[in-house]
Amino acid sequence: MAFDLPFLLQILKAIFQAMPLTLAIALVSCAGAFLLGFAFEILRRVNRPLGLLMRLIIDFIRSTPLLVQIYFFYYVLPYYGVVLPGVVVGGMALSIYYSGYLAEVFKAGIDTIPAGQSEAALALGLAPMDVTFRVIAPQMLRNIAAPMGNYFVSILKSTPYLAVIGVAEMMGMTLEIASSTFRYAEPMLLLGIVFFILAATMAWCVRRLEVRLMQSSKR
Amino acid sequence: MVSNDVVIAVKGLNKWYADFQALKEIDLDVMKGEQIVICGPSGSGKSTLIRCINRLESFQEGSIRVEGVADQNDLLTLRRTVGMVFQQFNLFPHLTVLRNCTLALTRARGLEKAAAEDVALSLLDRVRIREQALKYPGQLSGGQQQRVAIARALCMSPKAMLFDEPTSSLDPEMIKEVLDVMADLASDGMTMICVTHEMGFARRVADRVIFMDQGRIVEAAKPDIFFEAPRNARTRAFLHQIL
Ligand SMILES: Nc1ncnc2c1ncn2[C@@H]1O[C@H](COP(=O)(O)OP(=O)(O)OP(=O)(O)O)[C@@H](O)[C@H]1O
Numbered sequence: 001m002a003f004d005l006p007f008l009l010q011i012l013k014a015i016f017q018a019m020p021l022t023l024a025i026a027l028v029s030c031a032g033a034f035l036l037g038f039a040f041e042i043l044r045r046v047n048r049p050l051g052l053l054m055r056l057i058i059d060f061i062r063s064t065p066l067l068v069q070i071y072f073f074y075y076v077l078p079y080y081g082v083v084l085p086g087v088v089v090g091g092m093a094l095s096i097y098y099s100g101y102l103a104e105v106f107k108a109g110i111d112t113i114p115a116g117q118s119e120a121a122l123a124l125g126l127a128p129m130d131v132t133f134r135v136i137a138p139q140m141l142r143n144i145a146a147p148m149g150n151y152f153v154s155i156l157k158s159t160p161y162l163a164v165i166g167v168a169e170m171m172g173m174t175l176e177i178a179s180s181t182f183r184y185a186e187p188m189l190l191l192g193i194v195f196f197i198l199a200a201t202m203a204w205c206v207r208r209l210e211v212r213l214m215q216s217s218k219r
Numbered sequence: 220m221v222s223n224d225v226v227i228a229v230k231g232l233n234k235w236y237a238d239f240q241a242l243k244e245i246d247l248d249v250m251k252g253e254q255i256v257i258c259g260p261s262g263s264g265k266s267t268l269i270r271c272i273n274r275l276e277s278f279q280e281g282s283i284r285v286e287g288v289a290d291q292n293d294l295l296t297l298r299r300t301v302g303m304v305f306q307q308f309n310l311f312p313h314l315t316v317l318r319n320c321t322l323a324l325t326r327a328r329g330l331e332k333a334a335a336e337d338v339a340l341s342l343l344d345r346v347r348i349r350e351q352a353l354k355y356p357g358q359l360s361g362g363q364q365q366r367v368a369i370a371r372a373l374c375m376s377p378k379a380m381l382f383d384e385p386t387s388s389l390d391p392e393m394i395k396e397v398l399d400v401m402a403d404l405a406s407d408g409m410t411m412i413c414v415t416h417e418m419g420f421a422r423r424v425a426d427r428v429i430f431m432d433q434g435r436i437v438e439a440a441k442p443d444i445f446f447e448a449p450r451n452a453r454t455r456a457f458l459h460q461i462l
């Protein structure tokens with residue numbers, strides 16, 4: 001592995017070109033997984049039958065490999081006439097896969113809120129939506145900022161899987177250079193470093209958010 | 220002050236938790252302006268009874284009407300008509316004292332922020348805690364938190380107030396400030412049902428004292444009769460124990 005500056009720059013260029021798309025997919029998937037996971041967890045609490053159904057869905061999502069879900073959506077949806085670009089399928093698959101995990105995180109976050117909180121909100125005559133979004137959700141977020149942030153980082157780190165369906169994210173682009181030059185060490189090393197920097201930045205943002213949430217109530 | 224209008228009418232109420240019967244044949248009419256104190260041993264169904272009134276608990280038999288609003292159908296109206304104060308205060312820790320009070324005004328009553336804050340501040344004033352309006356609940360003492368909880372409930376201009384052992388988790392030196400606020404409310408003619416073992420408060424404030432045991436109302440009488448000449452042996456035993 002001789003030092004080859006032009007080669008390193010070529011790799012970096014490819015990585016940086018793919019970075020906006022990669023980050024966009026990761027962010028959209030974080031939002032998607034968050035919303036979907038929250039919806040699963042709220043529906044799970046509505047009543048028993050719905051609760052069991054949601055439990056089943058969440059467990060199913062969590063116990064099938066991400067790669068299987070990606071291939072499933074990519075090759076099975078077109079069979080039913082739904083042809084979506086790889087980027088969309090990728091975002092969908094990441095959102096759905098991680099929604100299962102986030103639903104569990106939300107569950108833990110809500111379980112630690114005393115029952116008296118929703119009782120007090122209901123006793124004031126607040127509608128169920130307001131109880132959920134004004135009283136429960138903010139307290140839940142405070143409880144789960146850290147584990148939720150870890151899953152957001154995982155989402156970012158899972159974008160390489162989308163290379164298998166031809167999404168032009170950082171892994172796929174790096175791999176292209178690697179396989180055309182038969183040199184894997186430098187590309188993978190650089191990619192690793194870039195992911196490390198991105199993940200560390202994201203983790204830092206999450207910690208900031210956590211501190212902010214904590215400060216806003218001094219308790 | 221007590222009129223003939225019935226604010227809360229409980230008839231033939233029976234309530235089970237699975238196969239355990241927590242309330243048995245409860246009949247209770249609460250008149251406008253009346254203050255009722257409920258006492259009784261732990262597990263006798265006091266909390267269950269007042270939680271049935273605003274449907275935090277469901278029940279299987281009987282009926283409860285609040286201001287003529289009949290059963291289940293309009294939960295939101297029912298709950299906006301009766302205020303409730305809990306033993307654990309249950310203030311929303313992520314909101315300021317002021318926002319705790321305005322939340323239901325803006326979200327449920329549809330008031331503008333400024334109008335809601337006016338209402339909230341005047342009620343915080345009434346419970347003598349207006350200067351803490353911008354603090355978070357975690358920064359207040361227990362007694363202050365409970366007074367905020369009372370103001371929060373009053374913001375909705377309830378027709379009646381339910382209190383479930385409002386002073387039981389307070390340090391002794393804070394009990395008085397909360398009871399004083401409640402006594403003020405009573406003298407302003409607020410209809411209230413209060414579960415408490417503060418017998419001094421019951422003597423001073425209540426129009427009727429009710430003793431519950433094993434899910435039944437065993438005795439209901441004016442305070443002087445209740446404390447001086449209770450008819451039921453179980454009431455006598457209970458009073459003997461706590462006085
Ligand atoms: N959610 C519940 N599930 C099953 N049983 C319950 C439930 N809540 C209350 N009970 C039972 O119902 C009975 C009445 O309870 P309740 O809380 O009304 O008593 P209480 O008079 O308020 O007692 P305390 O003075 O301890 O507050 C008790 O035996 C209690 O164990």
Ligand SMILES: [Mg+2]
Pocket residue numbers: 265266267383384
């Ligand atoms: Mg109780």
